[in-house]
Amino acid sequence: MAQGTARQGKTVRSRAGRGRSGASDLVPSRRQYLDLKAQHPHAILLYRMGDFYEAFDDDARVVARDARITLTSRSFGRNGRVPMAGIPYHALNHYLARLLAHGHTIAIAEQVSEPGRGLVERAITRVLSPGTVGEAALLPEGENRYLASICPFGDRIGLAWADVSTGEFAVTELSGPRARDQLAEELARLNPAECLVPDDGRADDVEVAHRTRMEHWRFEPERARAELTRHLGVRSLVPFGCEDLPAATAAAGAILAYLERTNPALLPLLTGLRTESIDGWVGLDAATRRNLELTRSLRTGGTRGSLLGMLDETRTAMGARTLRRLVGQPLRDLSELQRRQAVVAGLVARPTLRAAITSSLGGVGDLERLVGRVTQGLGTARDFVTLGGALRAISPILASLRVSGDPALAAFADEIDPCTDVLTLVEAAVEDDPEDGARIRAGFSPELDAAREGAMSTRRWLAGLERRERERTGIKSLKVGYNKVFGYYIEVTRPNLARVPGDYVRKQTVATGERYVTAALKEAEARILAADEEIAALERAALARLTRDVTAATGRLLTAANRLALLDALLSLAVVADRGGWTRPVLEDSATLEIIGGRHPVVEASLEGEAFIANDCRLGGEAPRVLVVTGPNMGGKSTYLRQVALIVLLAQIGSFVPAERARIGLVDRIFTRVGAQDDLAGGSSTFMVEMLETATILRQATERSLVILDEVGRGTGTQDGLAIAQAVLEDLHDRVRARTLFATHYLELTALAERLADVANVHLAALETDERVIFLYAVRPGPADRAYGIQVARLAGLPPWVADRAASVLRGLTEMRSAPPPAPAERELSAPRVAEDGAPYQLTLDGFTPAPSEAERLARALDSLDLTALTPREALDWLFEQQARLRGGNPRH
Numbered sequence: 001m002a003q004g005t006a007r008q009g010k011t012v013r014s015r016a017g018r019g020r021s022g023a024s025d026l027v028p029s030r031r032q033y034l035d036l037k038a039q040h041p042h043a044i045l046l047y048r049m050g051d052f053y054e055a056f057d058d059d060a061r062v063v064a065r066d067a068r069i070t071l072t073s074r075s076f077g078r079n080g081r082v083p084m085a086g087i088p089y090h091a092l093n094h095y096l097a098r099l100l101a102h103g104h105t106i107a108i109a110e111q112v113s114e115p116g117r118g119l120v121e122r123a124i125t126r127v128l129s130p131g132t133v134g135e136a137a138l139l140p141e142g143e144n145r146y147l148a149s150i151c152p153f154g155d156r157i158g159l160a161w162a163d164v165s166t167g168e169f170a171v172t173e174l175s176g177p178r179a180r181d182q183l184a185e186e187l188a189r190l191n192p193a194e195c196l197v198p199d200d201g202r203a204d205d206v207e208v209a210h211r212t213r214m215e216h217w218r219f220e221p222e223r224a225r226a227e228l229t230r231h232l233g234v235r236s237l238v239p240f241g242c243e244d245l246p247a248a249t250a251a252a253g254a255i256l257a258y259l260e261r262t263n264p265a266l267l268p269l270l271t272g273l274r275t276e277s278i279d280g281w282v283g284l285d286a287a288t289r290r291n292l293e294l295t296r297s298l299r300t301g302g303t304r305g306s307l308l309g310m311l312d313e314t315r316t317a318m319g320a321r322t323l324r325r326l327v328g329q330p331l332r333d334l335s336e337l338q339r340r341q342a343v344v345a346g347l348v349a350r351p352t353l354r355a356a357i358t359s360s361l362g363g364v365g366d367l368e369r370l371v372g373r374v375t376q377g378l379g380t381a382r383d384f385v386t387l388g389g390a391l392r393a394i395s396p397i398l399a400s401l402r403v404s405g406d407p408a409l410a411a412f413a414d415e416i417d418p419c420t421d422v423l424t425l426v427e428a429a430v431e432d433d434p435e436d437g438a439r440i441r442a443g444f445s446p447e448l449d450a451a452r453e454g455a456m457s458t459r460r461w462l463a464g465l466e467r468r469e470r471e472r473t474g475i476k477s478l479k480v481g482y483n484k485v486f487g488y489y490i491e492v493t494r495p496n497l498a499r500v501p502g503d504y505v506r507k508q509t510v511a512t513g514e515r516y517v518t519a520a521l522k523e524a525e526a527r528i529l530a531a532d533e534e535i536a537a538l539e540r541a542a543l544a545r546l547t548r549d550v551t552a553a554t555g556r557l558l559t560a561a562n563r564l565a566l567l568d569a570l571l572s573l574a575v576v577a578d579r580g581g582w583t584r585p586v587l588e589d590s591a592t593l594e595i596i597g598g599r600h601p602v603v604e605a606s607l608e609g610e611a612f613i614a615n616d617c618r619l620g621g622e623a624p625r626v627l628v629v630t631g632p633n634m635g636g637k638s639t640y641l642r643q644v645a646l647i648v649l650l651a652q653i654g655s656f657v658p659a660e661r662a663r664i665g666l667v668d669r670i671f672t673r674v675g676a677q678d679d680l681a682g683g684s685s686t687f688m689v690e691m692l693e694t695a696t697i698l699r700q701a702t703e704r705s706l707v708i709l710d711e712v713g714r715g716t717g718t719q720d721g722l723a724i725a726q727a728v729l730e731d732l733h734d735r736v737r738a739r740t741l742f743a744t745h746y747l748e749l750t751a752l753a754e755r756l757a758d759v760a761n762v763h764l765a766a767l768e769t770d771e772r773v774i775f776l777y778a779v780r781p782g783p784a785d786r787a788y789g790i791q792v793a794r795l796a797g798l799p800p801w802v803a804d805r806a807a808s809v810l811r812g813l814t815e816m817r818s819a820p821p822p823a824p825a826e827r828e829l830s831a832p833r834v835a836e837d838g839a840p841y842q843l844t845l846d847g848f849t850p851a852p853s854e855a856e857r858l859a860r861a862l863d864s865l866d867l868t869a870l871t872p873r874e875a876l877d878w879l880f881e882q883q884a885r886l887r888g889g890n891p892r893h
């Protein structure tokens with residue numbers, strides 16, 4: 001809370017001790033209220049009333065709904081009663097956090113005092129919007145809170161994001177036919193708390209929560225560029241990598257303009273700008289993030305049960321945020337991944353070193369946000385003491401890394417600036433006094449030392465007063481006390497009242513006696529009050545000086561904090577790898593995938609004592625690119641599919657993997673279509689969502705992608721579903737050529753492996769005994785023989801008479817089919833796809849468009865014909881056939 005801190009040249013004063021009942025003189029007139037409201041018309045105005053913050057009228061209704069507070073009413077100036085929602089002063093942060101989570105902007109009005117003028121009119125002292133909250137108390141610990149900005153500009157889209165609590169400020173520019181999809185992926189990753197968009201409608205079709213419209217001219221590239229260069233103190237943006245990226249520049253400039261307007265104290269935190277290339281990351285769309293439960297479990301809705309939940313052994317909140325970033329942003333850059341792997345490997349091999357670093361990291365704490373607080377001018381003496389402790393903890397970490405003898409660890413240490421100069425500064429300025437707690441150290445400010453000495457001598461005088469007055473009056477029970485109403489007093493009990501000297505002035509009668517003051521006591525009290533005020537002012541000045549000096553190093557401090565946060569995250573990966581017996585995967589630039597003895601990291605951790613059955617997976621290279629996975633319900637198909645995706649993802653964040661060994665050709669994107677998920681609110685049925693996700697995969701996947709499809713086609717009728725599943729599988733095999741795992745209950749699809757060169761079957765093994773099924777969870781070559789649906793239904797507790805009836809229905813159905821299950825519909829691999837109306841189609845980057853003309857097709861076919869391999873007869877046949885196709889099927893016409 002800003003109480004007592006200098007802000008915008010004014011000092012905020014609370015009327016401590018005044019309850020709601022005493023606040024009636026503070027009630028604004030409607031006019032005063034509306035004047036303040038007009039300054040930030042889109043914000044909820046919270047009005048300080050003694051020990052409460054109150055919202056009125058429509059604001060009150062919104063607060064009551066979203067902060068979950070009971071609505072009452074209040075007399076409002078002379079305008080009768082209005083709805084009112086009151087937030088207790090001590091619980092303000094709690095309720096502000098709720099309001100911000102709903103995307104509201106909040107303006108807080110308090111009484112302010114100005115030097116020499118005492119308390120003056122109320123003013124807005126803070127404006128908080130979801131993306132501009134820099135105050136650690138209002139932020140989720142292990143998560144970043146991003147203010148994003150989107151600027152479509154011609155065929156490009158600029159995206160910028162800033163976390164004003166950690167100083168992260170980055171941009172990227174997206175272009176080409178996939179720009180919109182990439183934007184959606186990035187927004188899914190960032191999950192911005194607030195998103196700035198131009199008010200001219202350019203970004204209206206972008207789906208993002210909590211959008212804030214800004215004047216479109218603020219997104220004008222030249223203006224934004226000027227804003228950026230001024231802020232960063234540079235002439236060109238070349239060093240930041242975005243000189244030639246007008247859309248990115250525009251988006252970043254808009255962020256600066258917005259902060260300037262809403263919360264300029266945050267601007268100094270943004271000391272640099274990083275230009276990111278989206279091509280460096282593995283593409284993960286929102287569905288895949290959700291399906292793989294990367295940061296949120298589908299079952300619990302929280303981190304527990306997610307990949308992040310099982311990986312997170314970080315010691316600091318900044319480490320936890322970094323780990324979340326790594327999990328959400330796997331890389332494609334082989335050399336960077338190998339650097340990370342080397343650090344993890346060094347840490348896996350050295351448990352003692354890990355323990356030492358972990359304990360030192362505890363001392364570093366959340367350095368990122370601490371630097372954030374200090375840079376915003378919110379740093380108290382306690383914060384600086386903590387900062388000193390954090391900086392002191394860095395050097396031992398670097399020393400441990402260097403003496404480890406591991407070159408990767410030593411190199412990592414060399415990249416971290418211990419900021420010893422800042423530590424020296426802070427140590428000279430603050431101390432943790434055993435009695436007074438955190439305070440400015442003696443010697444930092446001579447004026448402060450003198451004021452403290454003055455106050456101390458008066459306090460010493462007061463401390464001796466009781467003894468002196470007892471001696472003077474002979475009243476042994478005389479006491480010197482203090483209360484808030486009268487200040488210092490001398491109390492004499494009833495039996496001794498006759499001995500009270502003449503210079504005592506009676507102030508108050510209490511049950512046991514009388515309370516007095518003397519002229520000397522009043523004077524001492526005045527001296528103490530004045531000295532306390534002076535001390536407070538001098539301390540503020542000293543803190544301001546220290547803040548200025550430390551803030552000059554904000555950029556270096558934040559860089560060091562970022563590296564330490566990364567170390568914490570990599571350490572966490574090492575701890576988990578060591579505990580789980582994970583191994584270092586071989587990474588390579590190929591389209592191969594080979595996992596031997598792979599396990600699902602989260603399911604394995606949840607099995608508690610039961611053994612997880614490890615399985616292999618070979619895709620691409622010498623092995624088939626597509627695996628059709630069959631097996632009984634509950635047999636472990638989904639687990640197997642997800643485990644392969646998670647192992648690849650772990651490898652591409654630089655982690656070890658839960659496998660005996662793995663060789664992973666880096667993937668450019670991971671796609672999943674798993675389980676039933678409907679979006680009724682968005683107007684899409686389960687089947688519609690399934691098809692939307694499948695269409696996205698077919699449109700976007702490449703030869704380097706990993707595709708995980710679980711029961712595609714399940715959401716519709718059996719025949720339609722089977723047909724769709726087969727067509728999707730064929731397209732993935734023939735055209736997309738991505739490494740694909742395809743789990744299905746349609747046993748008919750297993751016949752595809754006989755016709756398609758790069759498709760193979762595997763199944764999850766199960767045993768059947770007495771109508772019961774035992775799951776072996778082992779992946780074996782070849783197709784499953786049946787679905788075991790009825791046995792699983794029995795296991796689930798379906799009433800026996802229903803299960804028996806189902807078994808007899810099944811027998812009947814099987815007998816009806818004299819022939820084996822129908823083979824999948826035949827088709828010619830070379831035949832062009834034909835839509836229902838007969839028009840041929842092909843897939844381009846823009847979706848399905850008409851195929852090339854017959855002449856083009858003929859030219860290509862001729863081009864690819866190897867004439868030396870044909871007999872004259874075959875060549876003649878070929879010519880007849882082509883002519884027939886041109887003439888519509890009549891060769892000798």
Ligand SMILES: Nc1ncnc2c1ncn2[C@@H]1O[C@H](COP(=O)(O)OP(=O)(O)OP(=O)(O)O)[C@@H](O)[C@H]1O
Nearest residue numbers: 611612613614632633634635636637638639640777
């Ligand atoms: N390899 C394994 N080792 C041990 N237990 C496993 C293994 N794989 C799966 N399981 C257990 O079996 C349960 C069911 O697995 P899963 O959901 O993958 O089956 P499924 O074949 O996809 O089922 P359905 O077809 O009904 O969707 C898991 O929750 C897990 O507890």
